[in-house]
Amino acid sequence: MTSVKAYAAQAADKPLAPFSIDRREPGPDDVEIKILYCGVCHSDIHTARGEWGGTVYPAVPGHEIVGKVTRVGENVTRFKEGDTVGVGCFVDSCMHCVNCEADLEQYCLNGHTQTYNSLTQDKQSITLGGYSSHIVVTQHFVLSVSDKLPLEKVAPLLCAGITTYSPLRHWNVKAGDKLAVVGLGGLGHMAVKLAASMGAEVTMLSRSKSKEKDASELGAHHFKLTTDKDTMAELAGSFDIIINTVSAQHDYNEYLNLLKTDGVMVLLGAPPQPTPVGAFPLIMGRRTLAGSLVGGIKETQEMLDYCAEHNITSDVEVISIDKINEAYERTLAGDVHYRFVIDMATL
Numbered sequence: 001m002t003s004v005k006a007y008a009a010q011a012a013d014k015p016l017a018p019f020s021i022d023r024r025e026p027g028p029d030d031v032e033i034k035i036l037y038c039g040v041c042h043s044d045i046h047t048a049r050g051e052w053g054g055t056v057y058p059a060v061p062g063h064e065i066v067g068k069v070t071r072v073g074e075n076v077t078r079f080k081e082g083d084t085v086g087v088g089c090f091v092d093s094c095m096h097c098v099n100c101e102a103d104l105e106q107y108c109l110n111g112h113t114q115t116y117n118s119l120t121q122d123k124q125s126i127t128l129g130g131y132s133s134h135i136v137v138t139q140h141f142v143l144s145v146s147d148k149l150p151l152e153k154v155a156p157l158l159c160a161g162i163t164t165y166s167p168l169r170h171w172n173v174k175a176g177d178k179l180a181v182v183g184l185g186g187l188g189h190m191a192v193k194l195a196a197s198m199g200a201e202v203t204m205l206s207r208s209k210s211k212e213k214d215a216s217e218l219g220a221h222h223f224k225l226t227t228d229k230d231t232m233a234e235l236a237g238s239f240d241i242i243i244n245t246v247s248a249q250h251d252y253n254e255y256l257n258l259l260k261t262d263g264v265m266v267l268l269g270a271p272p273q274p275t276p277v278g279a280f281p282l283i284m285g286r287r288t289l290a291g292s293l294v295g296g297i298k299e300t301q302e303m304l305d306y307c308a309e310h311n312i313t314s315d316v317e318v319i320s321i322d323k324i325n326e327a328y329e330r331t332l333a334g335d336v337h338y339r340f341v342i343d344m345a346t347l
């Protein structure tokens with residue numbers, strides 16, 4: 001075991017604070033990584049504050065990790081000391097169920113191990129995430145990161161990037177599709193960039209008028225204010241696909257009505273509370289309400305390579321780790337442009 005520095009929440013109602021954690025010595029298949037940057041996802045906040053239930057304290061969030069390899073085990077062939085690598089939302093899975101074999105480890109039928117607050121595969125401990133100086137991850141779950149792009153802007157691709165890329169690919173988004181993104185935060189801004197890069201006609205649906213100019217700079221072709229009833233009425237039946245990234249409870253029915261016949265709304269946002277869905281917004285127009293969880297390892301590598309090729313990164317505000325509690329408050333207030341990223345050298 002190596003003792004490393006971290007930031008942890010000790011309870012749902014306590015701010016994050018410095019904490020020391022143990023990392024395992026790298027086994028034969030392990031990669032030890034010195035973390036350079038870690039993005040701040042809204043899921044970190046849901047977990048640190050116990051909003052989804054089941055948080056085990058002390059909790060160390062962080063699943064948008066970019067760093068350098070410091071040590072590798074004897075079976076590791078894909079990575080060597082000094083390589084630039086990434087770690088996303090999960091660090092292990094059973095590797096033999098039908099979903100793992102289909103490169104869908106995030107839907108592992110025996111339960112995947114998330115990067116933080118998750119049971120390890122041997123069920124002996126709970127994972128601790130990227131708000132820490134080092135992490136040790138089995139090689140299959142480590143991603144190669146191009147040195148071509150600024151690494152602080154790459155970190156958010158490991159969750160916000162893949163979470164939005166995966167449904168765009170699964171639902172085959174292509175040139176000319178009319179696509180809407182709901183909520184302009186970390187996920188939302190990546191959805192806009194990626195969908196626009198695939199040729200979709202992108203409409204930003206936001207409750208924040210102040211984000212209109214940014215939405216256009218990110219690549220959205222239209223901006224519509226969701227708080228305006230007349231606008232929402234005019235948009236009925238407009239979209240082939242809606243990517244919904246809203247983190248708080250809201251009325252899904254209002255947005256389902258904006259879909260064309262056979263349109264689909266994909267839920268990415270994970271509000272803790274359930275929301276009633278009426279039959280009629282679905283029946284009228286054979287519409288689909290779907291969900292999607294991050295993306296598998298193979299697809300995450302594909303997304304990183306796609307972003308390197310198309311020069312797509314996240315718009316970030318780099319913070320020192322002592323500003324993490326302030327960053328949480330600003331994220332909750334919708335004041336994030338468009339991802340906070342922790343410079344881990346400040347730990």
Ligand code: NAP
Nearest residue numbers: 042043183184185186187206207208247248269270293294
């Ligand atoms: P974020 O940066 O806080 O963005 C969320 C956006 O939702 C806000 O910027 C805001 O956009 C909108 N919003 C927030 N509260 C709202 C409300 N009460 N009513 C309407 N709109 C509201 O969060 P994020 O990091 O992008 O994460 C978004 C959600 O996705 C979280 O629930 C997170 O846990 C979840 N998530 C899911 C996955 C997955 O695999 N499915 C992966 C990562 C994260 P406007 O100001 O533009 O309205």
Ligand code: ZN
Nearest residue numbers: 041043159160
């Ligand atoms: Zn995330």
